[in-house]
Amino acid sequence: GDQVEQSPSALSLHEGTGSALRCNFTTTMRAVQWFRKNSRGSLINLFYLASGTKENGRLKSAFDSKERYSTLHIRDAQLEDSGTYFCAAHDTNAYKVIFGKGTHLHVLP
Amino acid sequence: GALVYQYPRRTICKSGTSMRMECQAVGFQATSVAWYRQSPQKTFELIALSTVNSAIKYEQNFxxxxxxxxxxxxxFSSMTVLNAYLEDRGLYLCGATGGSDYTFGSGTRLLVI
Known part of the structure; x- marks a missing residue:
């Protein structure tokens, strides 16, 4: 099975509301990154966490290595937040990074 | 800041020919470089991980x-797709790290005709 399970695969939010994306890991990971794919197809780094939580504006992420999950919370969603979000888990061995399948977020007016 | 330039952005090659893509790390030392492929409707699959002064490790199926x-x-790192066929089409992505977080290039989209 997949080592990184990302959910939901798709999400629709009305402007001003919020929700959470989640990645579960089948094994212990040493860190996680969250990315957003922009309109040009580039992966924009949102967060890198080796533990705990980080917050940046309307985004907040948490990573629990022991419980094997990470979350990305979006609050007060704006139209420009629409896009595809990926989590990428850093394997404990070497520098291998494993991607989730992505969440397609659609923010509605 | 850390940047990774990847080129070309997109390329078309004839079936059976080869194409090369390159990545340049700027602002940090790319100790490790990982190459991924995102096939249509799929996530990013790791092709191989290259760490300076170590053997390049390829994943199963690559x-x-x-x-x-x-x-x-x-x-700097480069990867060539040899004898490209239809099933090789997709977005190829390089990511580089100096030891902690990865920075990714913008990808090379490969079309095979």
């Missing part, structure tokens, strides 16, 4: 004979 990689220094 081989050096098909995807030779060069990582000659701490700022």
């Amino acid at each position: 081989t050096q004979e098909k995807f030779p990689i060069s990582h000659p220094n701490l700022s």
Whole structure:
């Protein structure tokens, strides 16, 4: 099975509301990154966490290595937040990074 | 800040021919470079991980004979897709790290005709 399970695969939010994306890991990971794919197809780094939580504006992420999950919370969603979000888990061995399948977020007016 | 330039952004090659893509790390030392492929409707699959002064490690279903990689220094890496066929089409992505977080290039979209 997949080592990184990302959910939901798709999400629709009305402007001003919020929700959470989640990645579960089948094994212990040493860190996680969250990315957003922009309109040009580039992966924009949102967060890198080796533990705990980080917050940046309307985004907040948490990573629990022991419980094997990470979350990305979006609050007060704006139209420009629409896009595809990926989590990428850093394997404990070497520098291998494993991607989730992505969440397609659609923010509605 | 850390940047990774990847080129070309997109390329078209005839079936059976080869194409090479390159990545340049700027602002940090790329100790490790990982190459991924995102096939249509799929996530990013790791092709191989290259760490300077170590052997390049290929994932299952990917081989050096098909995807030779060069990582000659701490700022540059290239990968070639040899004998490209339809199933090789997709977005190829390089990511580089100096030890903690990865920075990714913008990808090379490969079309095979």
